[in-house]
Amino acid sequence: MINVGVVGTGYMGENHIRIYSEMEDVRLTGISDPNSSRVKELAARYDTLPFADHKKMFEKIKLDAISIAAPTTLHCPIVLDALEAGIDVLVEKPIADSVENATAMIESAEEMDRHLMVGHIERFNPAVLKLKEIINSGILGKIVSISTRRVGPYNPRIRDVGVILDIGVHDIDIISFVYGMKIKQVYAVAGSDIHSSEDHATVHLRLNHEYSGLLETNWLTPHKIRKLTAVGLKGVAYLDYLDQSVELHDDSWVWKAKVERAEPLQKELSHFIGCSRDGTCPRPSGEEGKHALEVALAAIRSYREERMIEI
Template sequence: MIRVGVIGTGAMGQNHVRIYSEMEGVKLAGISDVDQNRVEAMAAQFKTKAFTDYKKMFAEGLDAVSVVVPTKLHKQVVLDALEAGLHVLVEKPIADTIENAELMIEAAKKSKKVLMVGHIERFNPAVIRLKEIINSGILGKIVSISTRRVGPYNPRIRDVGVILDIGVHDIDIISYLYGKKIRGVYAIAGADIHSFEDHASIILRMDHNFAGVVETNWLTPHKVRQLTAIGVKGVAYLDYLDQTVELHDNGWIRKAKVEPSEPLKNELAYFIDCVQTGREPNPCGEDGKHALEVAMAAIRSYEEERLIEVGK
């Protein structure tokens, strides 16, 4: 039985709590939040213990925790959890700075504990299926992947702009589908209604002229979550929300078979498996750091109005 805790019981944290409480072979041993009324009500609902100090929760004999607190708090909470000997799943983005991400990665190596980053779209069944299709060669060499992730502003997001909040999803997925690091970024963005940027168009460059394009905003009144992968033999259209993949080539339009499932359930089950087996998670801390580096480079690019090389 793996004993887990959840630190942070906001909108996303509540989903972690719900799923862990339903998982076989997992005991939700405690949940923590600075909002005492909320955490106590949730603990009563899911029959677990409530804490306002997450360090006191560590004394419950935990094996692992989900860290679902604001991004600026990730570093300290993750370091405390690793120092306590716990495996950690931290929500994306991994940290608020590259330096803090590196501290977390080094601490995980030193403690020999799992550090997984919650890039949830990797566990979307449609993305898993598209990765298989790309790897099979059906589409031929992939030369461009473009995404649209747009929708209304979520008022709970107060500490970052649209690039770090939702654009980072597609930055990670484009890198993942190509199996390549992103080397250069050019972005056009602006903050027209909110204090941070609320719309962005981002061009990504991999080695050998492979391209990625991310369109994202908090201005569209309805949610769109779509991806297009263009290969020399065909095109794939993916819908993250409907969990569908459609292939077009010169002769056919075909729908790929995708078994719908909740991405977060898949992600947490995978995390628990990594805890049990000790295997390196995918996405690991380095993957989370790369997505953060690219997102930070995109922010620098629109601020400085120039191409930014990632990692330089």
């Protein structure tokens, strides 16, 4: 039996709590949040122990693994506390609010011999995994460009980061993942109209002299769109993250790939728990999460300084 906890009881944290409570061979042992009424309400609903302070939770109960779904600016101190308590950690994306803090978390995980996984949920979207399989098979030929569109209305709960770090980082990670290589240069155009940080952005990514990525993201579009296009020499793939569908086009045919629909977060948490149980290394790793953060921060720096940034 794996004893698991959750720090943070907002929208994403509650989803972690719900899924852990439904998993076999997993005991949701405790949850923590400074909002005492909220944490008590969820603890009663999911039959677990509530804590207003995560440090008290680490002291009072034995935990094997934990999800951290607190605000990004709080990731580093909470993760370090968990690792020092000997707990395997899944921290929601982005891994941290700075590269320095991400590095400190990675080094602590290595020192404590604990797992550190970053919650880039789209890695577990069945449509993304199918697209990766299709690309690796060579059906589309050499992939030369990947573009994404992740737009929708603003959620007032997002106060500590802008749209690039909040949702754009998903596609930064997926573009790197699908290509199987790191991003080397970033150029971004962005602006702030309804938020203290950027609320709309177009980000150009260069992986090497032949491969590129382009992502559009905003909090201004009145309806949610989550799509990706991968252009190859033999065809084009159109992916819809929400529908979990992949459609392929070449010069003769249009056909849909068979995708087994599933809840990405459930797949993500199952992977994390399996790694904690078996001692295998989770993916995305801390280093992969750090790379996505580096690129996102470089995009923010790029639009502010109006120039291309080397990673």
